[in-house]
Amino acid sequence: MCPGPITDLFRAYRNSNIGDVIELLATDPAAKSDTEAWTKRSGNEIIAVIDEKDYIRIQIRVVKKGK
Amino acid sequence: MQESTVNIIVVGGGSGGTLSANLLAKQLRAQIQTGEVKVHLVLGSRQHIFQPGYLHVAFAGQDPTEIVREERSLVSENVRLIEEPAERIDLKSQVVTLTSGRTLHYDYVIIATGSVPNPKAIPGLGEAALNFHTSPEESRRIWDVIQKFEGGHVVVGIAGVPHKCPPSPNEAAFLLDDYFRKRGIRDKVKMTFLTPYPRPYPAEPMSKVVEPLFKERGIEVVTFFNVESVDATKKEMCSLEGESQSYDLLIMVPPHRGADVVLKSGIGDADGWIPADKNTMRITGYENAYAIGDATGIPVSKTGVTAHLEAITASDNIVSAIRHGRQLYKYNGRINCPFEMGSGKAAFVIGSYDMPVKEIQPSRIRYMMKMAFARFYWRTLSGSLDWLFGLYFGKTQTVEGA
Numbered sequence: 001m002c003p004g005p006i007t008d009l010f011r012a013y014r015n016s017n018i019g020d021v022i023e024l025l026a027t028d029p030a031a032k033s034d035t036e037a038w039t040k041r042s043g044n045e046i047i048a049v050i051d052e053k054d055y056i057r058i059q060i061r062v063v064k065k066g067k
Numbered sequence: 068m069q070e071s072t073v074n075i076i077v078v079g080g081g082s083g084g085t086l087s088a089n090l091l092a093k094q095l096r097a098q099i100q101t102g103e104v105k106v107h108l109v110l111g112s113r114q115h116i117f118q119p120g121y122l123h124v125a126f127a128g129q130d131p132t133e134i135v136r137e138e139r140s141l142v143s144e145n146v147r148l149i150e151e152p153a154e155r156i157d158l159k160s161q162v163v164t165l166t167s168g169r170t171l172h173y174d175y176v177i178i179a180t181g182s183v184p185n186p187k188a189i190p191g192l193g194e195a196a197l198n199f200h201t202s203p204e205e206s207r208r209i210w211d212v213i214q215k216f217e218g219g220h221v222v223v224g225i226a227g228v229p230h231k232c233p234p235s236p237n238e239a240a241f242l243l244d245d246y247f248r249k250r251g252i253r254d255k256v257k258m259t260f261l262t263p264y265p266r267p268y269p270a271e272p273m274s275k276v277v278e279p280l281f282k283e284r285g286i287e288v289v290t291f292f293n294v295e296s297v298d299a300t301k302k303e304m305c306s307l308e309g310e311s312q313s314y315d316l317l318i319m320v321p322p323h324r325g326a327d328v329v330l331k332s333g334i335g336d337a338d339g340w341i342p343a344d345k346n347t348m349r350i351t352g353y354e355n356a357y358a359i360g361d362a363t364g365i366p367v368s369k370t371g372v373t374a375h376l377e378a379i380t381a382s383d384n385i386v387s388a389i390r391h392g393r394q395l396y397k398y399n400g401r402i403n404c405p406f407e408m409g410s411g412k413a414a415f416v417i418g419s420y421d422m423p424v425k426e427i428q429p430s431r432i433r434y435m436m437k438m439a440f441a442r443f444y445w446r447t448l449s450g451s452l453d454w455l456f457g458l459y460f461g462k463t464q465t466v467e468g469a
Contacts, residue, residue, distance in 0.1 A: 004270070005366075006269065007228045010293050011229070037265050037291070038308075041291045041308060042307070042309065043308075064309060
């Protein structure tokens with residue numbers, strides 16, 4: 001569904017601090033590639049991508065926020 | 068309120084709330100006439116705004132008064148209108164408290180309090196950017212400003228998420244491009260579409276439609292830009308991702324939050340979105356309380372059509388509980404967002420929980436459909452055109468236990 005789990009990632013990112021870990025649970029197959037592209041661009045880190053039974057669990061560490 | 072009477076309260080008089088109250092009044096007409104049931108509609112405002120109309124007020128000069136009507140004129144005579152906003156909703160005690168302190172006890176409640184554009188969430192955004200999501204007057208301000216604009220860098224887009232009406236930022240870019248071309252100054256205007264998402268439209272199939280059209284029209288795209296702050300003096304934005312973007316004219320959709328009453332009542336998440344079952348529309352943990360439309364945190368677009376279809380499910384579930392006590396209607400997540408793409412053409416964003424959004428090209432006929440819907444909007448609030456919705460949408464809910 002649009003706009004999907006990436007919206008939740010951005011909501012969490014806005015409220016996060018450096019060092020926080022954001023965990024994204026998504027059924028949308030585009031979530032993984034979108035998150036990878038975003039971390040590459042923003043300088044943040046994917047710690048793990050775990051395939052669960054009905055969804056994927058993506059863990060992102062916030063290492064960069066703002067200038 | 069009498070103890071023997073079943074009291075249903077709908078909180079919020081937008082698309083979803085108005086339709087819910089009217090559908091309940093229609094389906095429970097006999098019980099309302101005998102006094103067994105009362106349907107109350109608690110209004111946040113006496114005026115009802117056709118919010119998709121903001122776009123044409125802002126970018127096509129439509130008269131803003133054409134998109135506003137008195138809520139009273141749109142509601143069935145069998146609905147008891149309460150023209151006073153709700154201050155607090157207590158789901159455990161089943162009580163709605165109004166701003167005057169008056170309390171109303173309910174047996175069933177539908178919360179349709181919508182979403183609130185929140186420019187204050189981003190430092191400087193409110194002062195620096197125009198937006199077409201807050202009011203007819205703010206939308207009109209855009210029209211006034213662009214008429215005087217003689218050239219420069221226009222940045223239009225999404226400042227933060229979530230926001231209502233996902234296609235509207237893209238539509239704004241298309242209509243602005245149309246407008247500058249009509250005025251013959253397009254060559255003096257640089258246009259940038261700015262978005263937090265990875266692509267011009269979040270759902271990839273529709274982004275494939277938008278991308279070549281933006282390219283053809285010379286609209287540049289900046290992705291992964293969650294606005295962190297705006298400096299109105301320097302005319303510059305910074306992103307959470309660490310980038311910056313300058314502008315001469317800034318038109319941005321602000322991030323939205325839930326309604327004040329939801330935040331004050333502590334019945335939503337930190338941003339005021341109410342947790343609800345995405346199918347039954349029941350608020351998590353409550354059998355007699357429903358949330359619909361923008362007010363919920365369910366994973367579906369915040370649009371009028373969604374609110375409309377969820378209103379049908381929530382009201383059917385209440386009617387069913389009163390009459391049979393066993394049937395449960397389930398919304399299938401159908402979305403159908405009109406998507407104007409300039410030059411008098413439009414597409415629709417169509418999908419459901421089980422059907423991913425598909426690629427639909429813009430056409431003149433779809434534009435005519437969008438405009439026809441705008442004309443019919445006021446009548447759709449009575450529920451009298453739901454047969455037409457049914458023909459167009461097909462099934463939007465299933466029933467369990469019939």
